[in-house]
Amino acid sequence: MNLQLSAITALLLGLSGLAQAQEPTSHLDRVQQAGELAVCTTGDYKPYTYRRADGEYEGIDISMARSLAQSLGVKVKWVPTTWKTLMPDFLANKCDIGMGGISVTLERQKQAFFSNTLDVDGKIPLVRCVDQDKYQTIEQINQPAVRLIEPAGGTNEAFARAHLPKAQLAFHDNNTIFQQLLDKKADVMITDSSEALYQQKRLPGLCAVNPSRYMQYGEKAYLLPRGDADWKSYVDQWLHLSKATGAYQKVQSEWLALP
Structure with missing residues (x-):
């Protein structure tokens, strides 16, 4: 009887380990398996993110979120948040990426990764x-x-x-x-x-007032889950290609008067 229990226990442990091994460890795999990209965004910060009265989103980073989702062959799932709840929502694993004019700060860096820099903006x-x-x-x-x-x-x-x-x-x-x-x-x-x-x-x-003379230097980037190197590598490469091909600049020009 003890031998039978031991065999069953070993079998269950083996199946559990196999199931865990098959679970995606990176957001890159999770997004593709789920068929959707969960994006945390505040919807109140033009020209980056704005939620209209009809519930639809628009802005520079909204267009870029759709571009990122398209590159993965998935749809976007918008996750509404606020500036005060952005990090708690992100750390609660409610989204795969944070987008919408997010400034790079050391406090945020302690808890999450950032993509490569989008722009300097003080x-x-x-x-x-x-x-x-x-x-x-x-x-x-x-x-x-x-x-x-x-x-x-x-x-x-x-x-x-x-x-x-x-x-x-x-x-x-x-x-x-x-x-x-x-x-x-x-x-x-x-x-x-x-x-x-x-x-x-x-x-x-x-x-x-003095738009090119910053009182404090700042950078914009996308917020990414800490420790997920595969997901960060993909987002960074997508962003690099978006800039190299002019796709990012084209989106910007719809909202800003670029030189």
């Missing part, structure tokens, strides 16, 4: 055009009378807390934050140069 002030001269420097903005407005949970808030502690800091939804500036309910938003230039083009009355 922090600058976005203000009403009539007030440009008043908010040229950190010293001018870091004043008790200055009303600073940011979306919660991202690198904009981190910059404000680190460099502008004396200013009045308020938080607002990133979809309507720019109207707050136009309506004189806030004075300054610190954001990435690309977003500031996009909003300047979209909303007359708002101006990007």
Whole structure:
């Protein structure tokens, strides 16, 4: 009887080991087997990611997500998130990749991988055009009378807390934050140069202050699961080819005025 139990146990352990061996260990394999690419994106950060009223997404990184999925022969599954919940959602394995104007930071790097760099994009002030001269420097903005407005949970808030502690800091939804500036309910938003230039083009009355002279250097990249070298290698190679063939630049030109 003991011999029979031992044989059954050995058989079950062998089957369990075989099943585990067949489970995909890389997101590259998981995505292809599942037939879908799960993309975490905030949907509130033009020109990279924006969720329209009809529920559809658009933006530079939205088009790139579809391109990545097409290269794998799968469909995109959008996973809505916020800047405050991006890392918790990512670490909970809700998505295969994070896309949508994500800034490279050492804090994020501690918990995840980044793809190769998409673009350099530093922090600058976005203000009403009539007030440009008043908010040229950190010293001018870091004043008790200055009303600073940011979306919660991202690198904009981190910059404000680190460099502008004396200013009045308020938080607002990133979809309507720019109207707050136009309506004189806030004075300054610190954001990435690309977003500031996009909003300047979209909303007359708002101006990007010194868009090529960053108050803080920054880079944009895609967020990837930590430790998955095969998946990172694939995404990096796809991105390299997208840039080499001009496909990435073509997508950018639909949203930004490129040189």
